[in-house]
Amino acid sequence: MIKRFFSLIFVVLLALVFLPLVTEIKPLSELGMTSAKYAEDGAAELGAANLVTSVVVTYRGLDTLGEVTVLFITTAGIGFMLRRKTILPEKKRRASEILKSGTSFLLPLIILFGVYIFVHGHLTPGGGFQGGVVIASAIVLLMLSDINMHPDHNILNWLESLSGAFYVIMGILGLILAGGFLDNRFLPLGEFGKIFSAGAIPVIYSLIGLKVGAELVGILNKLGREDK
Amino acid sequence: MILTIIIVLGILMLAAAFMALYLKDLLSAIIASGAISLMASVIYIILAAPDVAMTEAAIGSGLTTIVFLYALHLVRKKQEDKHD
Numbered sequence: 369m370i371k372r373f374f375s376l377i378f379v380v381l382l383a384l385v386f387l388p389l390v391t392e393i394k395p396l397s398e399l400g401m402t403s404a405k406y407a408e409d410g411a412a413e414l415g416a417a418n419l420v421t422s423v424v425v426t427y428r429g430l431d432t433l434g435e436v437t438v439l440f441i442t443t444a445g446i447g448f449m450l451r452r453k454t455i456l457p458e459k460k461r462r463a464s465e466i467l468k469s470g471t472s473f474l475l476p477l478i479i480l481f482g483v484y485i486f487v488h489g490h491l492t493p494g495g496g497f498q499g500g501v502v503i504a505s506a507i508v509l510l511m512l513s514d515i516n517m518h519p520d521h522n523i524l525n526w527l528e529s530l531s532g533a534f535y536v537i538m539g540i541l542g543l544i545l546a547g548g549f550l551d552n553r554f555l556p557l558g559e560f561g562k563i564f565s566a567g568a569i570p571v572i573y574s575l576i577g578l579k580v581g582a583e584l585v586g587i588l589n590k591l592g593r594e595d596k
Numbered sequence: 597m598i599l600t601i602i603i604v605l606g607i608l609m610l611a612a613a614f615m616a617l618y619l620k621d622l623l624s625a626i627i628a629s630g631a632i633s634l635m636a637s638v639i640y641i642i643l644a645a646p647d648v649a650m651t652e653a654a655i656g657s658g659l660t661t662i663v664f665l666y667a668l669h670l671v672r673k674k675q676e677d678k679h680d
Contacts, residue, residue: 420647494647498647501654591667
């Protein structure tokens with residue numbers, strides 16, 4: 369009872385903290401200086417049709433590198449915590465026929481959709497993170513439908529490390545050949561709105577997609593395998 | 597019209613949050629917490645943020661739910677082992 373009372377007080381205090389968001393802050397009628405610069409010059413400077421992508425990958429690319437690093441540390445931590453001996457269980461329920469047939473039909477489509485999301489990251493909404501998660505969900509579907517299927521740990525590790533390293537190399541290439549770290553303009557910008565355009569953005573986003581997908585599959589693989 | 601949809605979705609999100617907290621069946625609670633993310637992603641689309649909506653739908657309602665289900669499976673198995 370006392371516990372519930374305290375949590376009620378906590379919720380009320382939290383509501384008081386966020387109250388100014390409703391009462392004080394008015395919607396801005398015009399963009400601030402930084403956002404106006406991004407919105408007006410972004411498309412012409414970087415050649416990416418999706419403005420969010422040009423901010424995430426190039427203008428604020430260093431933050432994205434930080435996010436990818438956080439995800440990497442999370443994977444490493446989970447791998448460390450679940451590093452007990454993995455005994456594969458002998459008796460496990462087999463997947464139903466519906467799940468098996470559905471998986472074999474849906475798997476190529478889901479993987480294709482994930483690849484589409486991160487390859488078209490500079491043209492349409494979405495990008496490396498979203499595409500990576502979609503691919504990881506396809507692999508999870510495969511793991512659920514076939515109980516003996518486990519992605520190879522070494523391949524996942526190599527895929528993740530290589531794409532992470534190439535991501536940083538792309539950033540350094542931008543530093544040497546163009547304006548700064550993670551600048552995409554060392555590759556030709558191409559025609560606006562085409563798939564081979566916006567310099568290095570599609571390459572960087574594909575690398576991020578592979579890295580995120582490999583990491584998430586690794587986490588789920590460890591969770592699903594851990595036994596006893 | 598749009599405001600009504602957002603308000604209805606917000607109320608549904610609150611209801612799902614209470615269900616996630618107070619349902620005795622853990623499986624239903626996990627599904628309810630996944631539904632919160634799904635409705636949040638619909639709100640993001642209405643607010644013209646499709647990138648955020650995709651992330652929320654894929655990670656919040658897809659991947660997090662799967663991770664929770666795996667965790668529930670492991671916990672149940674350990675409890676059964678203790679009872680034997």
